[in-house]
Amino acid sequence: MNRITKLCVFSLVLFFSMAVVAQTKFVGAENSNIRYEGRVNLANKFAPMMAFPGTRVTACFTGTSIAVQMKPNSGYFMVGVDGKDYRKIHFGERDSVIRIASGLPEGRHIIELMLATEEYQEQAEFYGFIIDDNAELLDMGKDNRHSIEYIGDSMTCGYGTEAADGTVKYDPSNSNFFYTYAANVSRELDLRTTVVARSGIGVYRNYNGNINGDEGAMPHWYDYTLIYDDSQLWNTAGNIPEVLCIALGTNDFSTTGCNVDLFRENYEKFVRHLRSLYPSTKIIMLSGCMLGGESLASQNAALDAIYTTLRGEGDENIYRFDFTQQTGDLGFGADLHPSKAQHRKMANELIPYLCEITGWKLK
Numbered sequence: 001m002n003r004i005t006k007l008c009v010f011s012l013v014l015f016f017s018m019a020v021v022a023q024t025k026f027v028g029a030e031n032s033n034i035r036y037e038g039r040v041n042l043a044n045k046f047a048p049m050m051a052f053p054g055t056r057v058t059a060c061f062t063g064t065s066i067a068v069q070m071k072p073n074s075g076y077f078m079v080g081v082d083g084k085d086y087r088k089i090h091f092g093e094r095d096s097v098i099r100i101a102s103g104l105p106e107g108r109h110i111i112e113l114m115l116a117t118e119e120y121q122e123q124a125e126f127y128g129f130i131i132d133d134n135a136e137l138l139d140m141g142k143d144n145r146h147s148i149e150y151i152g153d154s155m156t157c158g159y160g161t162e163a164a165d166g167t168v169k170y171d172p173s174n175s176n177f178f179y180t181y182a183a184n185v186s187r188e189l190d191l192r193t194t195v196v197a198r199s200g201i202g203v204y205r206n207y208n209g210n211i212n213g214d215e216g217a218m219p220h221w222y223d224y225t226l227i228y229d230d231s232q233l234w235n236t237a238g239n240i241p242e243v244l245c246i247a248l249g250t251n252d253f254s255t256t257g258c259n260v261d262l263f264r265e266n267y268e269k270f271v272r273h274l275r276s277l278y279p280s281t282k283i284i285m286l287s288g289c290m291l292g293g294e295s296l297a298s299q300n301a302a303l304d305a306i307y308t309t310l311r312g313e314g315d316e317n318i319y320r321f322d323f324t325q326q327t328g329d330l331g332f333g334a335d336l337h338p339s340k341a342q343h344r345k346m347a348n349e350l351i352p353y354l355c356e357i358t359g360w361k362l363k
Contacts, residue, residue, distance in 0.1 A: 025135075026069070028128040033137040034059045038194045041225045041232050047071065047125045050115055051226040053157050053177035054150070054195035057113040057126055063135025065102040066111055071125035072096050076116040078178045082109050088116060088176065097130065108138060117172045118157055118199060120227050146360055147192040147240075150182045151218065152247035154199035155288050158183070160334020161343060170199075170334045179340045181323075182245070184347035189354065190363040194241060198227055202251035204259075204266035211257040218248060219270045236277045243358060244274065245350075247286040249303070253295040264302040271306060275315065282357060284319040289326045289338055289346060296325070321353055 027034075030045040038055035040048045068079070070091045080086035081101045089098050100111060115124055129137070150156050158177035160170050168174060177183055177195070186193040198218070200207040206214045221227045225234045252263050267285075274283060285303045287296070303320060310318045323346050326332070330341035338346070354360060 023133050024065070024067075024130050025133050026128055026130050027137055029126050031059075031128070031137055033139050034129075035140055035143065037192060039196065039225050039234055041229070043232060047127060049123045049125050049226060051118065051120045051123050051229070052195045052197060053115050053117055054183065054193055054197075055115045056193075058110065058140070059129060060108055060110050060138040060140045061129065061131050061135055062106075062108060062138065063132030064104045064106060065099070065132055066104075066109070067097055067099045067130040068111075068113060069097045069127040069130060070095075071122075071127065073122045074124035074126075075119040075122065076172055076176070077124075078114045078116045078176065080112050083112075086178065088178075090173075091124075096127075110140075114178065116158070116176045116178055118175075118197075120198065123226065123229070143192055145190055145192040146242050146358070147194070148186060148189075148243045148245065148354075149194040149241035150197060150245050150247065151222070152182070152195075152197040152245075153201050153251055153288075154197075155250065155290060155338060156180060156182055156195065156197040156247050157199050158343075159199050160337045161340050163332075163334035166328075166332030166334070166336040168334045170337075174334055179343055181338075181343045181346035181350060184344060185350055185354065188347065188351055188362055189360050191360075194239065196222060196227075200251055201248070203248045203270060204262050205252050207251040208255045209251075211259055213262060213266070217266070219266065219273065222270075222273075240278050241281055243282045243284065243354065244278065245284045245286055246271070246274075247288055249299045250288050250290050253291055253299050258295070258298070260298050260302060263299070264305060267302065268306045268309065271310065271318070275310075275318075280317065282317045282319060284321050284357075286350075287322045289323045289342060290336075292325055319357060321350065323349060 029048050035058045039052055040050050042048050073093050074091040076090050078086050078088055079100055158180040159175050161176050161179040163174040201218050204213045204217055223233055224230055225232045252258050287300050307320045326342050331339040333339045
């Protein structure tokens with residue numbers, strides 16, 4: 001190929017590349033038609049930050065294609081268009097733009113982007129969408145869905161849900177909130193969802209923590225928008241859930257040395273704090289599926305005692321619920337955490353109970 005031919009080819013490639021760019025436009029994160037769900041730090045409206053799995057970004061758009069722009073190293077997300085074909089994508093150190101869909105029929109479409117893993121170290125940052133040049137984001141209208149919040153640990157985060165079996169070690173690549181009991185419940189009941197969860201966290205001590213307690217347990221971080229980031233308090237008054245599920249305790253009892261009295265004292269103190277924030281919310285104290293034996297008995301006895309105390313004081317919106325313990329018959333996720341099938345079973349147990357106490361209906 002001679003020099004002139006090469007130049008012509010290069011010019012054609014450049015022309016078509018510029019044509020493709022010209023056919024699209026960027027819509028920034030500050031656009032009022034973008035809906036954020038869960039705890040998002042909006043201090044910088046051009047780069048909202050999120051850390052908790054299950055946090056969502058949703059938009060209604062026109063046109064035939066859409067891409068997402070994030071800060072590199074923002075982690076793993078589940079993404080779907082028009083409520084189907086969900087898949088897991090990853091924003092690594094060199095990834096900032098990922099094409100989600102192309103060749104869509106003309107008309108209105110809904111894109112949903114959900115943080116699949118814990119991003120408390122890097123903190124995911126959303127920059128915006130890239131859509132067809134003649135397309136736009138549309139007003140999604142008022143969100144009239146019922147609301148729920150999940151406070152939890154690795155079980156709620158979806159730790160290792162995609163691992164082949166319990167011998168596999170944890171990695172963000174094999175973890176996914178999308179398959180958790182919480183995500184399944186929210187999909188089945190079409191709930192507006194907030195997740196405040198961190199693997200290894202407890203009520204008074206974290207995994208293998210100090211018998212006298214850890215300063216970095218959940219009660220310390222709950223009032224902040226993002227965990228391990230004290231730069232912004234969460235607007236609890238503007239985000240009151242109808243139902244709040246607490247799934248904590250596994251890490252407090254996970255290794256020897258748990259002080260049951262301190263566990264009960266701190267758990268009750270935390271529930272009272274939540275009640276001060278949410279006077280009419282139905283608060284459900286859950287026991288997870290991972291503990292067994294004396295640890296499970298001690299945890300449940302403490303939760304039952306708290307329930308009895310608060311009910312005795314007239315709190316009619318405090319509840320207790322126990323998941324069936326995992327046996328391995330449904331497999332395990334990484335490090336013996338619940339498998340996808342176990343999470344599905346847990347959701348099937350919790351959904352009827354939620355419907356019973358709220359009157360909610362399946363979608």
